[in-house]
Amino acid sequence: MYTNCYVIIPSDIKSLTEKIRLYEKVGFQAIVLTADITDFDIIEEIKGNLSEIYQGKMEIFFRLQINCASTLELTQFLKKVSLYKDYLISVKSDDKDTLLLAAHDSRVDIISFADYKSLINLTEGIVSLVYQNDKFIDFSLAESFKYTGNKRSRIFREYFNFFGIIKNKLSVLLYGGKEDTNIYIRGPKEIRFILKAIFGIPLDKGKLILYKNPKLLINRLKLRNDPNYLYPGVRIVEDNGD
Amino acid sequence: MHLQRQRYILFEIFYPNGVLSDISDKDIIKSLWQSLIRLFGEVTAFKTGLWMVKYDNKLKYGIIRCTNITKEAVISALAYITAINGSPVIFHTIKTSGTIKKITEISRDYFHKTLKKGGG
Numbered sequence: 001m002y003t004n005c006y007v008i009i010p011s012d013i014k015s016l017t018e019k020i021r022l023y024e025k026v027g028f029q030a031i032v033l034t035a036d037i038t039d040f041d042i043i044e045e046i047k048g049n050l051s052e053i054y055q056g057k058m059e060i061f062f063r064l065q066i067n068c069a070s071t072l073e074l075t076q077f078l079k080k081v082s083l084y085k086d087y088l089i090s091v092k093s094d095d096k097d098t099l100l101l102a103a104h105d106s107r108v109d110i111i112s113f114a115d116y117k118s119l120i121n122l123t124e125g126i127v128s129l130v131y132q133n134d135k136f137i138d139f140s141l142a143e144s145f146k147y148t149g150n151k152r153s154r155i156f157r158e159y160f161n162f163f164g165i166i167k168n169k170l171s172v173l174l175y176g177g178k179e180d181t182n183i184y185i186r187g188p189k190e191i192r193f194i195l196k197a198i199f200g201i202p203l204d205k206g207k208l209i210l211y212k213n214p215k216l217l218i219n220r221l222k223l224r225n226d227p228n229y230l231y232p233g234v235r236i237v238e239d240n241g242d
Numbered sequence: 243m244h245l246q247r248q249r250y251i252l253f254e255i256f257y258p259n260g261v262l263s264d265i266s267d268k269d270i271i272k273s274l275w276q277s278l279i280r281l282f283g284e285v286t287a288f289k290t291g292l293w294m295v296k297y298d299n300k301l302k303y304g305i306i307r308c309t310n311i312t313k314e315a316v317i318s319a320l321a322y323i324t325a326i327n328g329s330p331v332i333f334h335t336i337k338t339s340g341t342i343k344k345i346t347e348i349s350r351d352y353f354h355k356t357l358k359k360g361g362g
Contacts, residue, residue, distance in 0.1 A: 025256060026256070026332065026334050144322075145324055149280070182258035183324055183325075185258065185332060187334050187335070189317070189334075190333075190335060193318050197282075197318040
């Protein structure tokens, strides 16, 4: 299913309902509502009232983002992560050592580069570790919709360098819109064609980024919450009561 | 120069701020040309062979014709339009087709279903 892996939660419930409906209209079949790990109460409240906020076919998942500046901060946050089993965990940092540690850690699902300014922190080492450990990297094109001319060319150049570092490991990429206003929301079809026309990423790889990779991630989240699931690669099939 | 194959793009317009404003087909084509030229330059823009086949102001949808080699550029340029006449808009591409007959059928089915559901 076409999934937007980073949806900012607006301040009021009515705006959230309108935002979710707009994502549905433009063609997304699932979204991941994202909040900072320090705003856990807000996301819990939304989770509790989800049936009142939205009644429709779209699947909604939840994600907690850890914004940290050092490896020490990250380790302190990760100690509490076992409490958030039914959330996706993502890490955003400007420190490369922190990103490398996050890419190594089994509790982290996504390394976030959805903020345009953090794109320069990506290295081949991080991509390689993310690829080896079956994690994902998310990115957003929302910044390119805000400007035109020279500024937009520079933004495209940053994205071009970003995709150059990723190279052929597109199976690690996720699209996380991170649209701060509804004006910059675009559908999956438009994103695929933008990736093809501007960055030369083929349409089938675009579908991988927007459809297959999020599906893998969400299946992993569902499996994590399965009571018969022990750890990666091990699941109880039949319990004889021994 | 041999005849180029055409593609027909069915699109609809959303107003994210909920304020509907009167936008004509000329406004859309003008904005699309500007977006194309800014993104891909004049050399690609002339190759598109743009033509607004149909535009329904009431249901806020339209059909644009372009060449097959520039389809991706036209859809990307449509996506990069953020406002027309000062009103924020979102262009959503519903379907593309090689024949006008097929795209007209699709538009009829799609908007007939939308009207039946009572939403849009």
